[in-house]
Amino acid sequence: MISTRININKSQSQLFAKHSPQAMEDLSVKNYHSSFPSEEYLNRLFGQTYVINWPMSEVGGDGYWAYEDEEGFAFLIVYDCSGHGRFASMMTRYYANILTEAIKGQGLKMPSSILDFVHESAKNDWVNHQNNLNVGKSADMGVMVLDKSRKKIYFSGAGMDFVYIQKEEFNKIEGSKVQVGDRFDIEHSYSYAEIPLRKLKKTSCYMFSDGATDIFGGPRNKKLKLSGLIEAIVKCQKETTLKEEKAQMEKFFNHWSGSNEPLDDLLLIGLRF
Amino acid sequence: MDTKQLEFEKTVNVFINSIEKYFNKLTDTPIQTHPPFIKQPDDLVLKECTGMIGISGSKMGLVYISGGMELFRDLILQYVGLEKPTTSDMLDMAGELSNVVAGNVRESYGREFMISIPIVFQGSPDKLKFPKDVPIYVIPFDWDGHEAYMVIGLK
Numbered sequence: 390m391i392s393t394r395i396n397i398n399k400s401q402s403q404l405f406a407k408h409s410p411q412a413m414e415d416l417s418v419k420n421y422h423s424s425f426p427s428e429e430y431l432n433r434l435f436g437q438t439y440v441i442n443w444p445m446s447e448v449g450g451d452g453y454w455a456y457e458d459e460e461g462f463a464f465l466i467v468y469d470c471s472g473h474g475r476f477a478s479m480m481t482r483y484y485a486n487i488l489t490e491a492i493k494g495q496g497l498k499m500p501s502s503i504l505d506f507v508h509e510s511a512k513n514d515w516v517n518h519q520n521n522l523n524v525g526k527s528a529d530m531g532v533m534v535l536d537k538s539r540k541k542i543y544f545s546g547a548g549m550d551f552v553y554i555q556k557e558e559f560n561k562i563e564g565s566k567v568q569v570g571d572r573f574d575i576e577h578s579y580s581y582a583e584i585p586l587r588k589l590k591k592t593s594c595y596m597f598s599d600g601a602t603d604i605f606g607g608p609r610n611k612k613l614k615l616s617g618l619i620e621a622i623v624k625c626q627k628e629t630t631l632k633e634e635k636a637q638m639e640k641f642f643n644h645w646s647g648s649n650e651p652l653d654d655l656l657l658i659g660l661r662f
Numbered sequence: 663m664d665t666k667q668l669e670f671e672k673t674v675n676v677f678i679n680s681i682e683k684y685f686n687k688l689t690d691t692p693i694q695t696h697p698p699f700i701k702q703p704d705d706l707v708l709k710e711c712t713g714m715i716g717i718s719g720s721k722m723g724l725v726y727i728s729g730g731m732e733l734f735r736d737l738i739l740q741y742v743g744l745e746k747p748t749t750s751d752m753l754d755m756a757g758e759l760s761n762v763v764a765g766n767v768r769e770s771y772g773r774e775f776m777i778s779i780p781i782v783f784q785g786s787p788d789k790l791k792f793p794k795d796v797p798i799y800v801i802p803f804d805w806d807g808h809e810a811y812m813v814i815g816l817k
Binding site: 416418421424447479515518 | 738743761
């Protein structure tokens, strides 16, 4: 199911229903959401998963990409492109195409190599056009690879972390602070961490865009921050399944933001292996 | 010329100024607008790709901008720098263009001029129906060799 928050008042929606394409789909919204894998597909690759993807307008710059190759490597890449709206949405497809080439075309397996490839590709495309860049080209990106034969998880991040929660205790694998598609003047070199799958039993893992922690609201109308997000997840985890946790987290985000207009796209992906 | 006609022409000019401003901001090539005409009921003034906005509040109706894929491709190439935009990218560009043009018009008319989120579509969908009680004005324009239409129906 597609989760979007579209703020449109009643009179506008009534007018639109009357005067314009009745029940017509907005193709750009449909294309944005359908360009990402379904939860069913993610479940087949990783076990239990859920996705909360709330662009701040009808489409946005947060995205994710998943695939399993013939050797049993399952990839989940979460990315948060600069900016919002339709130009950022274009960039989600731009990065999805590079990821397809990196993983399906070049056969890369290690997350750090994938990030290096993505950054180098963006650099080749944009470095000579820096004066003409009217739209943000950089992205935060987290690459998680599940090696099913060796029963290991590998993670590498560019402006994105990998978080897992065990028995209400929170752990974080920090990514590099340097985004892909940015700072072409410096050498980018991404490293990766590995975790044996047995360490992640009965553990929930998360990758998310900064919209999930920067969301304003609560009693003091402040940013949720990572600590607030973890606290909310831990509370929601008292539910038994990830599906129930998803519903609780959606409720939580709505409750936290209250009447605040969203200021950023929000993407949260939860996994249990 | 009656008051309604004058009022309508004023509104059309606001839209023309808005679209001219947007193209000037995005590209080095200005648009050329051509004389507006009233759409006849059976005319389908649609190109390959259209971004449409509903308008309510102080004015009621709709506005859409319709152009060929090549227009949106070249806009993306010039403004964003993507050399091989996909169809989805071009649809996004159509939505962005209609949204910003209508948004700029809103600045002229204030908060009572309310715009919906854009709907983007390809071709001539069966479900597209124009309001019957409103004259639909078509403003043809060219940009960089591409012909397009801005279509306004307001009361």
